[in-house]
Amino acid sequence: MKDISTSANAPLDGVYRIATVSNLTGIPVQTIRVWESRHAVVQPTRSATNVRLYRRADIERLSLIKAAVDAGHAIGTVASLTDRQIKARFKFNPVRAAQTTQRGCRVVVCGTTLGARLATAWGDRTDVRLRGVLPSLTDAGGTSTGVIDGPVDAVIIEASVLAPSLPAAVRRLQETTRARVVIVVYGFGNRRSLARLDDANVIALAAPADPAQLARICLLGLSIAPSAPDTFSELLVHPVAPRRYDDAVLDQLAQVPSRVQCECPNHVADLLVRLNAFERYSLECESSNGADESAHAMLYRASGHCRAILEEALTRLMAHEGTPAPEA
Incomplete structure (x- = not known):
C-alpha cells in the first residue's frame, strides 16, 4: 500500500476512513479488507499511524465491484477488470442514482454560514437542491428548529467543535428528516469524537469543505442501495429506521x-x-x-x-x- 504522512490531528482532505467507505458503499468493513488483500481491488494509502485512507476514486471502484457482485458475478472474475470494462459489461447504472439525478438530491443544511456558501455554489446545479437552512445544532442547543419543506435525502451539519452531545443530536435530526446521508463539517475535534460519529454512521469532514465534494458525497451515498446485513455487527452499522407509529x-x-x-x-x-x-x-x-x-x-x-x-x-x-x- 502507498504511504501518506499526516499528523495525528491534521485534517485529511479528500480521503476517507474505512468505516466511512463502508457506509457509502454498503460493503462491510471486513469484506473491503478481504477484497484488498486477496484481489487487490483497490490500494488505499496509509496514514502515519497506519490507518487506511481511501480516495473518491477508490469509493467509486468499490461501488462498481459491488454492483457486479450483487448481479451474481464472482469477485475473482471482476476484480481484474478496469472501471470502464465493468461499466460496459454490467451496464452499471443504478436506478436510484438515475431517479436522484432526475429530481435532484434534496439537501438540508444546519448552519447558516455553510448554508449560504452552498446556496451560492450550488445555484446552477440541478442534481443537488438546497431544501432549507436551519440553525446550527450547537447554536440551537442540540435540537433542529425551523420548517423543512418536503422530504430530505441528505443533511449537512456545520459544527465548529465536535461536542460530546453532537452524535445524539445528529441521530434525532436524522430521525426527523429520514435522511439517508448525514455529513458533519467540523472545525475541531479529537479521535474519540470522530469515532463516535463513525459509530453513528455519520460522515465527518474537516472544514473548509469543498461544495462540489459535498454534492458528490450526497449523490454517491444515495446511489448505493443498502445491503442486507449478515451478522449482528454489520446490522449495527446500518442506520436505524425512523419510527412508523407514535x-x-x-x-x-x-x-x-x-x-x-x-x-x-x-x-x-x-x-x-x-x-x-x-x-x-x-x-x-x-x-x-x-x-x-x-x-x-x-x-x-x-x-x-x-x-x-x-x-x-x-x-x-x-x-x-x-x-x-x-x-x-
Missing part, C-alpha cells in the same frame, strides 16, 4: 379488538411502546454517561432495529386482519 397510535392499537383468535396485535403494540421507551432511554444514557457511551450506542441501535422489525410485523398483521392504522 405513542398515540400504539395506545389505540393496544385497545383495538383483534379479529384473530388471540390478542397478538395488542401484545405487539404493547411491546413497541416499551421498545420505544428503551430506545429513548439508551439515547439519553449515551449522552450522559461517557464511560459507557459505546455500549449505550449499541443498545440504542439494537433496540431501534428490533423496533423497526416489530413495526413491520404489526403492519402486516393489521393488513391480515383488514384493520387500518388509527390516526394519531
